[in-house]
Amino acid sequence: MTMGLRVDVDSIADAMAVPELLDLLKKYHSKATFFITTGPDETLRNISHYTGKNLLSIPLKRYIPGFFQSIIRRNVESHQALQVLINSGHEIGIHGYRHYEWMNFLHKKNIAEISNMIETGCKLFEKVFGIPPRSFSSPGFTTSKEYLLALDDFDFDYSSDFYGFHPFNPQVGDKKFGTLQLPVTIPSPCELQDDDEKIIRNIRELCKKDHFILYIHPSCELLYRRELLESILECAGNTQLLREIYENTSDIRP
Numbered sequence: 001m002t003m004g005l006r007v008d009v010d011s012i013a014d015a016m017a018v019p020e021l022l023d024l025l026k027k028y029h030s031k032a033t034f035f036i037t038t039g040p041d042e043t044l045r046n047i048s049h050y051t052g053k054n055l056l057s058i059p060l061k062r063y064i065p066g067f068f069q070s071i072i073r074r075n076v077e078s079h080q081a082l083q084v085l086i087n088s089g090h091e092i093g094i095h096g097y098r099h100y101e102w103m104n105f106l107h108k109k110n111i112a113e114i115s116n117m118i119e120t121g122c123k124l125f126e127k128v129f130g131i132p133p134r135s136f137s138s139p140g141f142t143t144s145k146e147y148l149l150a151l152d153d154f155d156f157d158y159s160s161d162f163y164g165f166h167p168f169n170p171q172v173g174d175k176k177f178g179t180l181q182l183p184v185t186i187p188s189p190c191e192l193q194d195d196d197e198k199i200i201r202n203i204r205e206l207c208k209k210d211h212f213i214l215y216i217h218p219s220c221e222l223l224y225r226r227e228l229l230e231s232i233l234e235c236a237g238n239t240q241l242l243r244e245i246y247e248n249t250s251d252i253r254p
């Protein structure tokens with residue numbers, strides 16, 4: 001059994017919580033793959049989604065630490081807190097460009113527009129981290145045929161854009177896409193909103209399988225469900241980079 005741990009950095013609030021998350025991962029001898037979004041933090045555009053909802057609900061509460069920095073639309077990838085990831089032994093990949101725009105408007109974009117977004121994001125990523133990203137994940141698991149066509153031109157080792165169990169190459173009609181997908185097995189604990197006991201039971205069941213991938217957000221699971229996160233890390237043992245799953249992919253494909 002191996003649990004691949006994917007950490008999505010969607011916003012400034014996520015970036016600010018990364019150093020504390022690294023300390024926690026060290027405590028449990030765990031490794032993770034961090035997918036960092038690029039471009040301005042557009043968290044404030046999300047506000048309309050929460051109108052009339054409980055203002056202290058987790059999804060909104062998790063954005064509060066980065067609220068003032070998102071007012072000035074500061075770029076997420078250039079936040080200094082992310083520097084701790086360099087040479088940390090954890091993996092870093094790119095989580096698209098302009099997270100909000102991607103999640104909500106990807107379906108309206110053509111291949112050239114999507115390629116342009118990926119290319120811009122890769123340049124910003126390389127400028128900050130000194131290496132080009134080798135892996136990708138689509139913000140909000142939002143995909144389209146145009147996106148998959150654009151993605152294939154970038155030669156990433158793998159991408160993580162879907163839910164599922166086994167690595168696969170997507171197919172639409174007769175068209176089979178070349179970029180290997182490493183799907184996420186279960187939604188993040190904050191999204192599930194199940195009680196801790198039920199989530200741990202589920203993780204224990206998944207631990208009996210060859211491998212599975214869990215994803216989290218630092219500003220959510222670390223800050224608001226820390227006890228649960230620690231229980232997961234304790235029960236899943238040493239977690240794995242998605243790159244390690246990718247490198248062993250011939251062993252685990254169905």
Ligand SMILES: [Zn+2]
Pocket residue numbers: 008009010095099138139140
């Ligand atoms: Zn995201």
